[in-house]
Amino acid sequence: MxxxxxxxxxxxxxxxxxxxxxxxxxxxxxxxxxxxxxxxxxxxxxxxxxxxxxxxxxxxxxxxxxxxxxxVRPMTLGRWRAHEAMMRPRRTCTACRRDVGYVVRTSTGLCEPCDPTLATA
Incomplete structure (x- = not known):
């Protein structure tokens, strides 16, 4: 074609x-x-x-x-707050309930220290 x-x-x-x-x-x-x-x-x-x-x-x-x-509309303080509130659950480990500072894996919902599949020997 x-x-x-x-x-x-x-x-x-x-x-x-x-x-x-x-x-x-x-x-x-x-x-x-x-x-x-x-x-x-x-x-x-x-x-x-x-x-x-x-x-x-x-x-x-x-x-x-x-x-x-x-x-593009500028990011206002209110928009930053809303974005932060939206991202907080994605950064929270379901096991230890800490905000780990990065988006946890959606397949497990666990941070690296709590995820047994990521444990190093």
Missing amino acids: SAARFWDPDGTTYGIPTYPLHMAPDGLATRRQLRARGLRPGGQEVAAQLMWRHARGIAVAYLYRLDLAKP
Whole structure:
């Protein structure tokens, strides 16, 4: 299959403008590319998509317009508190009930000292 299969700039085949990988026009960016520029989609609709062959089939990445993107919201003190509260249970060992300072394994819920599978001889 060639890249021409995914060339559909008017959206007749796929419903929205579609481009092969690395062939999107200027002014469009993926979420990751927006974030790297300090931007977010800001509620706008998907403007286009990239499609390419992948080992597991066909992969898709959605594109957003740069001119409609908004700046990333800054982290406020309240947001930091909420994030800390959300992460606290993930850092707490279910056996010793200590906040170990890192995210414990979800398979066991135990910190390294309490996990018998991680014990060294």
